[in-house]
Amino acid sequence: MSTIEFNNRFNEFTNILQAFAYNLTKDFEESRDLFQETAYRALKNRDKFLPGTNFKAWLFTIMKNIFINNYRRKVKANTIIDTTDNQFYINSGKKTIVNQAETNIMMKELSGMIEKLDDSIKIPFERHYAGFKYQEIADEMGLPLGTVKSRIFFARKELKDMLYKKYGMTENSRN
Numbered sequence: 001m002s003t004i005e006f007n008n009r010f011n012e013f014t015n016i017l018q019a020f021a022y023n024l025t026k027d028f029e030e031s032r033d034l035f036q037e038t039a040y041r042a043l044k045n046r047d048k049f050l051p052g053t054n055f056k057a058w059l060f061t062i063m064k065n066i067f068i069n070n071y072r073r074k075v076k077a078n079t080i081i082d083t084t085d086n087q088f089y090i091n092s093g094k095k096t097i098v099n100q101a102e103t104n105i106m107m108k109e110l111s112g113m114i115e116k117l118d119d120s121i122k123i124p125f126e127r128h129y130a131g132f133k134y135q136e137i138a139d140e141m142g143l144p145l146g147t148v149k150s151r152i153f154f155a156r157k158e159l160k161d162m163l164y165k166k167y168g169m170t171e172n173s174r175n
Contacts, residue, residue: 006046024067038063113162124148125155
């Protein structure tokens with residue numbers, strides 16, 4: 001088959017091939033790309049077409065194979081391979097960086113506020129925060145258990161008030 005005959009036969013099936021490409025891709029731009037790739041491959045491999053065989057089927061097979069290869073390539077590109085040892089990150093697909101900046105800033109602010117507390121409520125509060133039990137704090141400071149509990153309560157209350165004042169919240173918005 002000569003080049004002119006091949007081109008004429010190909011042009012006969014242009015509309016049908018474009019419709020088939022759209023039917024496969026369901027997207028106009030992708031169908032144009034698929035048709036163009038099919039035309040390129042058919043012209044490039046025209047010497048492999050055997051005269052006397054079904055030219056239309058040959059073109060459709062080329063297009064279908066290109067579409068399948070592209071589809072497989074897309075699916076493979078979207079697959080996430082997780083190589084982490086633990087199972088917590090399976091299929092997350094997100095890249096996250098643990099950053100303690102906000103926590104560190106908040107802790108510095110809280111530490112500054114705690115430092116402003118009166119020693120009578122600050123010391124029991126700090127001991128309790130460090131993990132000491134109420135009774136241990138009471139024994140260490142020589143105070144009754146109820147007094148230690150109430151001082152820790154008042155320290156918390158005062159810290160809450162400081163936070164609400166700093167961030168502009170009113171008494172009604174606390175609840």
